[in-house]
Amino acid sequence: MEDHWTVGRVAERAGVSVRTLHHYDEIGLVRPSARTAAGYRAYAADDVERLREVLAYRRLGFGLREIAELIGDPSTDAVAHLRRLRGLLLERRDRADAMVAAIDRELAARAKGLNVTPEEQLEMLGVRLYDAIGGAYTVTRCTEPRIAAQIWDALGDAQTVLNVGAGTGSYEPADRDVTAVEPSAVMRGQRPAGSARCVAAAAENLPFEDGSFDVAMAVSTVHHWEDPIAGLREMRRVAGRVVVLTFDTDEPGWQDRFWLTRDYLPEFAAVLAQFPSLAGMADAIGARAEPVPIPWDCADGLFEAYWRRPGAYLEDHVRRAMSVWTRVGTQTEQRTVQSLSEDLDSGRWAERNSDVVDLAEADLGLRLLVA
Known part of the structure; x- marks a missing residue:
């Protein structure tokens, strides 16, 4: 050149x-x-x-401010950016291919005069929720050191670790022998080179013998499982100990803990309506629960991560890595974004939430189950 x-x-x-x-x-x-x-x-x-x-x-589709943050990261080189971009493009291609295939099937059925069920119509949106949101994970979902320290401390002296619903590999300890389980091909395809071997399987049917691992861990994934209790029991079967990062909906009025669900997204309660109680999950594996506070500058872009940085929820790529928005639907998401944007511009959000702006961390319902 x-x-x-x-x-x-x-x-x-x-x-x-x-x-x-x-x-x-x-x-x-x-x-x-x-x-x-x-x-x-x-x-x-x-x-x-x-x-x-x-x-x-x-x-x-990224905004200039977000791009500046991404390419300004001194720990990310050109190769890392290329891998990230490749993952995003593959995810977009896979989703488009899946939608085309679903449309073709529906067109063929309608041409024959056949009824198309609601389930078949919804198939056009994607086969798995994780496949729909997975492409954004490498951008915003990374290991938060303070949460990781709490998880890794709970692992104790375990040497063999099974990571269930492993996604792209966040929170996998580097100093242990880790085996990952992840059902989503999009997620598996974005795991970094050199990461733990990953098995395509679901939590409810783990392909391992009893007691195969010292500990089984699951981080922010239980709410995606078809049968959370069955998955937790499977983890208990294949490992001597179990460590699970999940969410507490037992506390009365739990939706009010977080201003986003309280003031802008009441539909969040319906998203978790069928989610097992924290007590029920703890009983299933004989676990104790401990709170996991979220630091104000949390590096992991989970749903509650930006509780002191509300403007982040206006960014499309931030929301794309949160399953909540896929579940509530486009209209609800757009309404929420518009309402929050107006309140940020008018100063109403700041007036309502003056109590959080000086906090270093917040308890928003994340819990660590340790059995």
């Missing part, structure tokens, strides 16, 4: 306007660092690489 490229040539090759490149320069997103022989600013190879990342994220 040449030592430098002019602004005009980069704009032509990248398919963007010179004005766009000037804007990226003005806001510090991508600044040309080289000079032409005539003294004009030009793009060096590293600048072009950074621009490539910016444009790729932009075309996937």
Whole structure:
């Protein structure tokens, strides 16, 4: 590659306007660092690489502020960005392929005069919830060190660990012999190179002998299982101990713990209407429960993570990594976002929630079951 490229040539090759490149320069997103022989600013190879990342994220729907945070992470290099982008694109392709196949099946059925059941109609939205939200996990769902410390402390001296509903591998301890279980192909496909071996299976039917592991763990996944109690009992069967990060709905008025569910998303209660009680889950595996506070700057973009950063819930890619929004539906999601946006602009949110802005952590119902 040449030592430098002019602004005009980069704009032509990248398919963007010179004005766009000037804007990226003005806001510090991508600044040309080289000079032409005539003294004009030009793009060096590293600048072009950074621009490539910016444009790729932009075309996937990310806002400029979020892109700046993503590419400004000093721990993430070009290879990591390429892997992340590849995962996002594969997830988008897989979802499109699944929708096309479902549409083709429905068209064929309707052409024959056959009735199409509600279940078959909904199939067009995707086979598994995790497959629908999985592509965003590598962007916002990562290990929060303070939550990880609590989980890993509960693992004790266990050497062999089964991670059930493992997703992309967050919270898997690096100093143990880990085996992962994950039913979603999208999730499995995004696990980092060198991570623990991953078995395609569901929690309710683990393909292991009794007592195969020192401990079985499950992190923020039980609410996705078809039968949570059966899955927990399976974990108890295959491991000497069980550690589960889950959610407490036993406390009366639990929806009011979090301003988002209290003021903007009452439908959250219906999402967890069939979820087992914390006491029921604890009884199933003989566990004790301990609270897991969420730090204000939580690195893991779980549903409650942004309790002191409300503007994050306005960002599409943040919500895409939270299963709640897929469950409540597009209309509810749009209504919630609009209402929150208006309250943030007017200052109403700040007035209502002045008690949280100085807190370092909050108890919003996350619980660690340890058996």
